[in-house]
Amino acid sequence: QLRLVESGGGLVQPGGSLRLSCAVSGFTVDYYTIGWVRQAPGKEREGVSCISSNDGSTYYADSVKGRFTISRDYAKNTVYLQMNSLKPEDTGVYYCAAALIYGLVSAADEYDYWGQGTQVTVSS
Numbered sequence: 822q823l824r825l826v827e828s829g830g831g832l833v834q835p836g837g838s839l840r841l842s843c844a845v846s847g848f849t850v851d852y853y854t855i856g857w858v859r860q861a862p863g864k865e866r867e868g869v870s871c872i873s874s875n876d877g878s879t880y881y882a883d884s885v886k887g888r889f890t891i892s893r894d895y896a897k898n899t900v901y902l903q904m905n906s907l908k909p910e911d912t913g914v915y916y917c918a919a920a921l922i923y924g925l926v927s928a929a930d931e932y933d934y935w936g937q938g939t940q941v942t943v944s945s
Contacts, residue, residue: 822846822847823846823847823848823919823934824845824846824847824936825843825844825845825855825917825918825919825934825935825936826843826844826846826917826936826937827841827842827843827844827915827916827917827936827937827938827939828841828842828844828939829841829842829939830915830939830940830941831940831941831942832942832944833907833941833942833943834943834944834945835907835908835909835943835944835945836906836907837907837943838903838904838905838906838907839904839907839941840901840902840903840904841857841901841902841904841915841917841939841941842899842900842901843855843857843899843900843901843902843917843936844897844898844899845898845899845900845919846898848919849895849898850893850894850895850898850899850900851874851877851893851895852874853874853919853920853921853922853933853934854871854872854873854874854919854920854922854923854924854925854926855871855872855874855893855900855917855918855919855920856868856869856870856871856872856880856891856917856918856919856920856926856932857869857870857871857891857902857915857916857917857918858915858916858918858929858932858935859911859913859914859915859916859941860913860914860916860938861910861912861913862912862913864913865929866916866929867882867884867929868880868882868926868927868928868929868931869881869882869884869885869889869902869915870882870885870889870891870902871891871920871925871926871927872891872892872893872900873923873924873925874922874923874924875923875924877893878925879891879925880925880926880927882927884910885904885911888904888905888906888907889902889903889904889905890902890903890905891903900917902915904941907941907943908943909943909944910943911941911943912941912942912943912944913940913941914938914939914940914941915938915939915940915941916935916936916937916938917935917936918932918933918934918935918936919932919933919934920932920933921933
């Protein structure tokens with residue numbers, strides 16, 4: 822059974838860091854394109870980053886380029902999102918999601934499977 826389980830969210834001060842983890846079961850981390858989507862209060866879901874199934878290429882939204890890094894660990898079958906220099910506007914629920922395509926995904930509605938989400942709050 823395909824399952825995505827996020828962890829690592831929490832409360833952090835502006836300028837701080839968090840690392841989100843997405844534990845994958847039911848398939849290997851390179852079988853689907855896996856990404857992170859966030860939803861801020863009162864806003865639509867936004868594709869933040871993804872890592873492609875076929876060649877490991879990566880996508881980042883302009884709002885997080887240079888601050889966030891996505892990676893995958895084959896041994897642990899886990900995808901990570903390292904978030905540095907966090908800003909209050911990064912606050913939201915972060916979802917791990919998988920898309921049944923080869924290549925990069927930028928839009929939230931391109932994903933087919935979703936985790937339950939983890940809350941990230943950036944506040945002083």
